[in-house]
Amino acid sequence: LLVRALEMLYALGALDADGRLTQPTGTLMAELPLEPALARSLLVSGELGCSEDMLTVAAALSVQSLWVSVRGEQRALDEIKLRFAVGEGDHLTYLNVFRGFSAAGENPQWCGRNMLNYRALSRVSDIRKQLSKHLRRMGIPLAPTSTEDRRGEALRKAITAGFFANAVKALPGGGYVAVRGSGGSTETLHVHPTSVLFRATVPFLVYHATQRTDRVWIQEVTKIETAWLTELAPHFYELKSRKGAGE
Numbered sequence: 001l002l003v004r005a006l007e008m009l010y011a012l013g014a015l016d017a018d019g020r021l022t023q024p025t026g027t028l029m030a031e032l033p034l035e036p037a038l039a040r041s042l043l044v045s046g047e048l049g050c051s052e053d054m055l056t057v058a059a060a061l062s063v064q065s066l067w068v069s070v071r072g073e074q075r076a077l078d079e080i081k082l083r084f085a086v087g088e089g090d091h092l093t094y095l096n097v098f099r100g101f102s103a104a105g106e107n108p109q110w111c112g113r114n115m116l117n118y119r120a121l122s123r124v125s126d127i128r129k130q131l132s133k134h135l136r137r138m139g140i141p142l143a144p145t146s147t148e149d150r151r152g153e154a155l156r157k158a159i160t161a162g163f164f165a166n167a168v169k170a171l172p173g174g175g176y177v178a179v180r181g182s183g184g185s186t187e188t189l190h191v192h193p194t195s196v197l198f199r200a201t202v203p204f205l206v207y208h209a210t211q212r213t214d215r216v217w218i219q220e221v222t223k224i225e226t227a228w229l230t231e232l233a234p235h236f237y238e239l240k241s242r243k244g245a246g247e
Contacts, residue, residue: 008165011236012040028138032131034058041162042131044232046140050154053095053145055135057155059127060094061208061220063120065194070115080115085196089205089222091159092152093196098124157232160224163206164233168218169226170203176218179204179229180237192217 009015014026014036021027025043032039038058045054060066067077084100086092101121104110111118135142145154160167168176168189175188191198192211208220229237 009036011165011233012036012162014040031138032134034062034131037162037165038062039162041158042135043140044161045155045158046135046143048154048158049141049143050145050149050152050158051135051140051142053152053155054158055128055131055142056095056098056124057091057159058131059124060098061091062127063123064117066094066097066117066120066124067194068115068117073115077115081196083114086152087196087223088152088156089197090195090220091208091222092155095152095155097121101125156222156224157228159222160206160228161232163208164229164236166207166218167224167229168205168207170201174201176205179226187216189218190215191221192219195219195221197221197223 006015006019009026010017012029013022014029016022016026021030025040028043029036029039032042034042038061042051042054042058045051067081069077081093084093084096086096097116098121100114101111101116102125106122106125108118110116111121132142145152149155165180167179169179171177171188175190177186177188189207189210191200191205197205202221202223204224204226205218205221206224207218207222209218211217211219
């Protein structure tokens with residue numbers, strides 16, 4: 001596990017070949033109070049011009065569920081989720097939820113009407129402010145996503161820049177498989193039922209976390225373009241291609 005973690009830090013550009021923090025990427029990632037992949041996404045978002053939105057996503061991924069699940073109210077919750085759902089996936093849906101929370105003045109009654117967890121969203125707001133201070137100190141530009149970017153491409157690319165190792169592709173018979181499996185793994189993965197993309201079939205996704213029960217579920221998923229993988233992580237995916245060609 002330790003070796004795998006070090007390999008991942010190297011792939012993220014946080015460590016050099018000698019295991020030392022890279023400059024400035026590794027040092028900046030170490031200063032952010034986030035998991036490495038999320039820290040990398042946040043740093044890249046400054047370059048892609050979507051750091052304000054990535055701040056929100058990073059904060060949302062740092063808390064428990066934004067939704068309040070009540071026994072016997074699943075249908076009502078599903079209908080409410082559809083109001084906020086964004087076709088590109090869960091990360092943009094979280095962004096949409098937080099925008100609604102902010103527009104409502106962070107009102108607890110608004111959260112109650114929409115079956116949202118007021119404490120969790122308030123925590124997202126607090127974490128977001130803390131992370132924003134870190135970015136300002138680091139000199140990373142705080143920029144909202146362009147209004148022309150309606151499908152959140154910049155944000156999805158920033159997420160991919162951190163979570164490229166969690167890229168999966170759809171299988172013909174259902175489910176997904178890792179684009180680059182660890183140790184050549186071909187384990188079938190399934191989108192978690194709580195995801196807005198649970199009933200969709202998307203050619204390529206990246207995910208934030210997994211949960212194992214009778215199946216392996218992937219959680220917090222977002223649509224990506226396959227070309228982004230070699231664009232944003234050529235060292236990770238082109239290496240695999242070269243190995244495959246030589247075998």
